[in-house]
Each structure stands twice: as structure tokens, then as C-alpha cells.
Amino acid sequence: MNSVFALLNTTPGLKLSVKSMSKRLxxxxxxxxxxxxxxxxxxxxxxxxxxxxKMNLSVFTIDPQ
Numbered sequence: 001m002n003s004v005f006a007l008l009n010t011t012p013g014l015k016l017s018v019k020s021m022s023k024r025l026x027x028x029x030x031x032x033x034x035x036x037x038x039x040x041x042x043x044x045x046x047x048x049x050x051x052x053x054k055m056n057l058s059v060f061t062i063d064p065q
Contacts (some may be wrong), residue, residue: 003027004035005042005062012064015045019058036060 003025008014018036022029036042045059 002035002039004032004060005039008042008060008062012062015050015059015061017059021060033058
């Protein structure tokens, strides 16, 4: 199972950055990025959802079912 998905699945709707996920899981940021884009259940957050107007963010979440 994808370790990033398992972390995000504990609290659906939680928005976590790549840096915080890598610290919590103990793996490299590059690996977290790869796992986020590999799993279709994980989506990238838009800037407006987290209170910024940036276009490209390194923040991911899963939608609550």
C-alpha cells in the first residue's frame, strides 16, 4: 500500500505539504512527490483552498468519501 495514501487516509480532507509528509514518514521529499502523482486517489490542492493565490503548490489531499 502507498504510505502517503495511508497517512492522508487517517484524516480525509487534511491538506499536507510534501515537506511535512516526508518528515512524518521518514522518506525523501522526492519519493513523496512520486507517490502522490502515482496514486490517482491523491489530488493536488489549488492555492485558494489553503489561502494563497499561488498556482503550483506542493500540497496534497484526498477527498472524504
